[in-house]
Amino acid sequence: MNFGGMPSFLSRYGWLLGLLLVPFLAGGVVVGDEAVLLKSVHGLDSSSLGFGAYARGPDGWYITHHVLWFGLIYLTVHALALLHAGNFFTEAVISCQTVIAGLGGVALCHRFLIRKQRLTPPRGLFTVLAFFVAGYGVYTFCMAGVVESYMTLVMAARLFFVEQEIEERDAWKLALLDILLVTLKIYSLIFLAAAWPFLRFSQNARRSYVLVFGPLLLALAGVKLWLWNPFYAAAVGDISVSQSLARFGAQFFSPWTGLLFCLPVLLVLPWTERSRWKALGFKILGLCGCAAFFSLYDFFNGDLAGGRYIFPFVVALLPEVAGAVSRLLDRRPRLAWLLPAAVLAFLPVAGLGYPFFPTGAVAPRGPCHPDHPVIWSWEMVAAKIENRAQVEICFHRQKYLLSPRDAASPHLGPWRVAYMLEGGHSLSYRAVAHDSGQKQHDAWGALLAERLGRLGLGDPWLWRAMGSLPALLALWLSLWTAIRLNSPVTRNRTRV
Numbered sequence: 001m002n003f004g005g006m007p008s009f010l011s012r013y014g015w016l017l018g019l020l021l022v023p024f025l026a027g028g029v030v031v032g033d034e035a036v037l038l039k040s041v042h043g044l045d046s047s048s049l050g051f052g053a054y055a056r057g058p059d060g061w062y063i064t065h066h067v068l069w070f071g072l073i074y075l076t077v078h079a080l081a082l083l084h085a086g087n088f089f090t091e092a093v094i095s096c097q098t099v100i101a102g103l104g105g106v107a108l109c110h111r112f113l114i115r116k117q118r119l120t121p122p123r124g125l126f127t128v129l130a131f132f133v134a135g136y137g138v139y140t141f142c143m144a145g146v147v148e149s150y151m152t153l154v155m156a157a158r159l160f161f162v163e164q165e166i167e168e169r170d171a172w173k174l175a176l177l178d179i180l181l182v183t184l185k186i187y188s189l190i191f192l193a194a195a196w197p198f199l200r201f202s203q204n205a206r207r208s209y210v211l212v213f214g215p216l217l218l219a220l221a222g223v224k225l226w227l228w229n230p231f232y233a234a235a236v237g238d239i240s241v242s243q244s245l246a247r248f249g250a251q252f253f254s255p256w257t258g259l260l261f262c263l264p265v266l267l268v269l270p271w272t273e274r275s276r277w278k279a280l281g282f283k284i285l286g287l288c289g290c291a292a293f294f295s296l297y298d299f300f301n302g303d304l305a306g307g308r309y310i311f312p313f314v315v316a317l318l319p320e321v322a323g324a325v326s327r328l329l330d331r332r333p334r335l336a337w338l339l340p341a342a343v344l345a346f347l348p349v350a351g352l353g354y355p356f357f358p359t360g361a362v363a364p365r366g367p368c369h370p371d372h373p374v375i376w377s378w379e380m381v382a383a384k385i386e387n388r389a390q391v392e393i394c395f396h397r398q399k400y401l402l403s404p405r406d407a408a409s410p411h412l413g414p415w416r417v418a419y420m421l422e423g424g425h426s427l428s429y430r431a432v433a434h435d436s437g438q439k440q441h442d443a444w445g446a447l448l449a450e451r452l453g454r455l456g457l458g459d460p461w462l463w464r465a466m467g468s469l470p471a472l473l474a475l476w477l478s479l480w481t482a483i484r485l486n487s488p489v490t491r492n493r494t495r496v
Helices: 006-025 032-046 051-055 061-065 067-082 087-115 121-132 137-142 148-162 168-184 188-198 205-226 230-235 241-253 264-271 274-294 311-331 333-351 373-386 413-421 427-433 436-454 460-467 469-485 488-495
Strands: 391-395 398-402
Touching (some): 032 051, 032 061, 032 067, 032 087, 051 061, 061 067, 067 087, 067 168, 087 121, 087 148, 087 311, 121 311, 121 469, 148 311, 168 205, 188 274, 241 274, 264 311, 311 333, 333 373, 373 391, 413 436, 427 436
16 A cells, blocks of 8 residues: 555645545534524524623523624524525534534644644644544544634644744734634633743734733623623532542543543653743643633533543643654654554544433432543443443443443434434433423434435445544554654654
């Protein structure tokens, strides 16, 4: 097999490859936070209240939390309404927006490593795969429905400015990126403040940054105060120091959900060059600040694998990770063979999602610790292949006994189609766990399955084969990278 032309192929046709991947990764219907915001859009449209009054009311509190994201979904819904698009198509577009943002972040990171860090194509691809595929990152993007995909896109674009001397012409661009980050999530200020000292501004660039960022931040604060909802005052209630410390540790060091265990490429950071230790220290301080903020909230219970809330800020560590990876590969090129193994291990994580059901809908069987995402996802794969009647899962630190069909739903678009062609969730699970929105999705799924059957496209294995393409592509690229990094020609070029 000839892998020699792979870099030129990617550089020439990578944009087309990205477009082809979007429909495979899109969920098709909105979930999680997206669903809450979409419901808020419909609620605002049907309400007699004005925007401000609705956002301050009990049904609009999430608007204040996600002002920019709500605005994007609001514009999307009304733009598609002008085209007379149905609700199902509207949800598919909104879901694709999130996935495109995540893929855009990955593409920008690769471009940064090649153009700014001057990595060779094999090493650049190795770093991106290790960071986004051989770990929790791919799960973040494939699951869709999370604002962290947009934040990762902004953090990836930000790399091009913070890893150099910032001139006046670039200062205002960095300020705009930073205000976008803060608008998406206000706690981004913690990271920006902690990482500020390592930025290198020219004499006039600092003033330009402040003159752009400062007024925009004040405007955002004014909007937040105008839309302030009493819900937030109650969100941080009885703060327990011991519980906050436990949650803080869980975000980094838990063997089940900790960032270091769900993003193993971070373990190379001790090999970072001494010249980058200062920048690395400021970035880690910012990560710890964000983690400490989340630890105050009861809703962070340790079930969020890989620290999803702090993952976008981890993108700032990409230069240090790339440098450490290069130093290790110079000494031990055979370490590159760990990449295909790690990619294979994490692939089911991207395709399978945890169930979400109301408290009390399913009877718990006692306390538990969640499994590592890799262990849990492969257990689900084995249970589905073996067609087991029931499987035990750990959700919100409680054990539940469910059928494999109900315990893990697919995230990837084609796999969802195959899932619905086989009936989707069981009727008993739907009766206790599905709300009105999910019942609407069930109806859409049944209608789609019926139409595909009439078109001769009702074979689930056809859609499974299509859904496997991203996984096969990731494995192929990881194998090609390992082969290239261990070839004598590549090793000799690196030495030169």
